[in-house]
Amino acid sequence: MNFKKYIIAGALGLAVFSCAPRQEITYMKDIENIVLDNSIKNSRSTFQPGDQLIITVTAKDMDVVKPFNQSYSSGTTTTQYTLPSSNNIPQQIPVSGSTYIVDTDGNITFPQIGTVSTKGENIETLRSKLIDLISAYVKNPIVDLKLTNFKISVLGEVNKPGQYVIPDGGTTLLGALGLAGDATPFGIRTNVLIVRNVDGQITKERVDLTSAQFINSPYYYLKQNDVIYVQPNANREKSARVDPNTGLYISVASVIASLVIGVLALTKN
Incomplete structure (x- = not known):
């Protein structure tokens, strides 16, 4: 009877533990509890001085929009994803169209319209602004706008550190880590530093990749x-302080010690 009681108790215990939720070691393990409304506000990067924009205007009658494509350049090529620490050849995407550089005041000079401010604008809002402006001259214009020199840098304990060019015009923190091959086992995922320069103002933020809270941060969208x-964690820092030539030094010292012992032995004889 006692044996049967043990079997029943064990079965009940196994059932209870099997029904308990399993906690996984992963990024953003509490994402289901996070409201993502704030992330929508930061989903698109606003333009900065030095940004290179390729803007093409089309319409049903292409002759009508020719004046809005005066600086047309067909030889522009951009790199999709730069892989500085890989043997892979970066994919090249040809991009053609009128090229504009955002000046230090945040403006571009657009044909027939003049100065257009890009301050506080992203790809969607600037496209809408240009459509409204061009609509005064052209019926139902179509504006194609690309940001071709969007760059981010991923450094430290990642598998492929370096600078990455993303012509899509934006990416997320997780997307950038994905391009860099993710953090190595020695990387501290709970304290990732992001340095940002907006209009000359340097800001810093540290985020915890294991919590979904950082999705609502303005640093989630880069x-x-x-x-x-x-x-790097403590183990990596400790190993980095060790001279990489230590093994060589020990080998040389061993050889010298052996020679000295040999010479002493011959001298005694």
Whole structure:
């Protein structure tokens, strides 16, 4: 009877533990409890001085929009994803169209319209602004706008550190880490540093990749020239302080010691 009681108790215990939720070691394990409304506000990066925009205007009658494509350049090529620490050849995407550089005041000079401010604008809002402006001259214009020199840098304990060019015009923190091959086992995922320069103002933020809370942060969606640094853990820092030539020094010292012992032995004889 006692044996049967043990079997029943064990079965009940197994059932209870099997029904208990399993906690996984993963990024954003509490994402189901996070409201993502705030992330929508930061989903698109605003333009910064030095951004290179390729803008093409089309319409049903192409002759009508020719004046809005005066600076047309067909030889522009951009790199999709730069892989500085890989042997892979970066994919090249040809991009053609009128090229504009955002000046230090945040403006571009557009044909027939003149100065257009890009301050506080992203790809969607600037496209809408240009459509409204061009509509005064052209019926139902179509504006294609690309940001071709969007760059971010991923440094520290990642598998492929370096600078990445993203012509899509934006990416997320997780997307950038994905391009860099993710953090190494020695990287501290709970304290990732992001350095940002907006209009000359340097800001820093540290985020915990294991919590979904950082999705609501303005640092989840990256901006032009953001730098991501994954800090090494204590084991990596300790190993980095060891001279890489230590093994060689020990070998040389062993050889010298052996020679000295040999010479002493011969001298005694």
